[in-house]
């Protein structure tokens with residue numbers, strides 16, 4: 001994998017990645033989401049509390065309908081909870097109005113979807129450039145960032161290809177470049193390997209892992225595949241809108257009472273995480 005700090009010169013150059021991991025970048029307390037469908041209420045999330053450290057790669061697991069996407073969408077600022085608190089980088093997302101939330105999202109979050117969601121009539125370059133068109137960056141800087149992001153995912157030579165001229169794995173890597181190009185601190189991925197063969201899935205997971213390890217990104221990935229989840233630094237499981245199992249993380253306990261439990265930690269376990 002490439003050297004991200006060298007390749008991404010616009011990435012906060014003074015970032016001390018070694019010092020990361022001690023700050024809770026996401027703090028969730030008693031978070032609930034209830035969807036109303038006519039007379040029926042569907043509780044998608046039921047009083048979830050969770051902390052995520054800066055620079056973690058969190059795998060969010062659970063059966064279909066357990067609330068994984070709902071939780072991801074609330075953390076990423078595309079959906080709002082019915083009650084409870086969701087603070088990301090110290091900002092209580094529930095207090096932002098729609099336009100503030102959209103601005104926050106554009107600056108801080110990169111999205112990767114199961115179905116890639118590339119625009120079919122745009123080239124790989126143009127797809128990756130799209131989020132930058134919402135910024136004030138000049139054309140030359142935009143081109144530089146797009147080319148660098150495409151290089152990072154190993155697709156510099158495919159920049160003029162349309163999505164239909166790319167394999168599934170290449171499409172997803174283009175989507176990762178698009179998620180990265182604005183240098184967001186948080187990358188969220190919903191079943192990013194769900195439509196990929198094993199080899200392409202591995203490439204995508206290694207890139208996501210490198211974003212965390214080499215560029216200090218916080219990555220949250222929804223998956224129901226334990227092999228994919230093992231690439232993360234920690235896995236948590238949702239069951240019917242609740243965190244399924246809680247085990248205190250002795251290594252990281254700071255003794256304070258208001259911390260949410262750390263769940264099923266797999267940090268630095270060579271057994272759990274493919275090299």
Ligand SMILES: Nc1ncnc2c1ncn2[C@@H]1O[C@H](COP(=O)(O)OP(=O)(O)O)[C@@H](O)[C@H]1O
Pocket residue numbers: 035036037042043044062063064065066067068069070071
């Ligand atoms: N927009 C919606 N309107 C009504 N119900 C929804 C909506 N989105 C999700 N749900 C319901 O919330 C629950 C959790 O959904 P979701 O977060 O998509 O689960 P998962 O991603 O784990 O499969 C499911 O019962 C689902 O049907």
Ligand SMILES: [Mg+2]
Pocket residue numbers: 068069070190
């Ligand atoms: Mg889902």
